[in-house]
Amino acid sequence: MATTQSTDAGFPYSLTISLPLPTNRLASSALRALEVDAELSPLVRRDFALKSPKSAEDQLDSDESKTILETTYRATTNRMLRVAVNGFMESLGVVLGVMEELDVDVLEEECKE
Template structure:
């Protein structure tokens, strides 16, 4: 394995949404023993971000760039699905959309 882990940081508006995404994504292990993935939720370190924002942090180690690319592509497909479900069904997201539509009216 490469000793240099590659990292993705995906911001979420609330800690609950970040935690939900973590739980949904961590159930699927990497299919290849040549790839290792570690997921965690960390506080946002950006001073301009909302105080309640959280970041889903994903660290990858892979033996080849090709294996890394395949693993990240697969992860991004899963993340896209999780975000689409949150957008359609999550009460916080629905409430925020409603509040934004009222403000723009």
């Protein structure tokens, strides 16, 4: 996670959360599940992106190499940033828990180990 002062004058506080996942399919699924819920406050903005790990950036940037879910929050105050990120972390916990319990590929990987 990285916290920075944003260049956007109206939203000076920002936080970027990078979550590495095992596959592009899981990262894409997490993104689609999380982006459904819009931010409730107009004082907070959130952006999602799928990124490749640094080691894969030199290679062809295919969709399959994009396994990192990057979420960037921008807010008008530190407090609004904290409240929004806390809510996001709760939602993220639910999404990851469902993936762990129900995803067929994850279950197959556990059986192999």
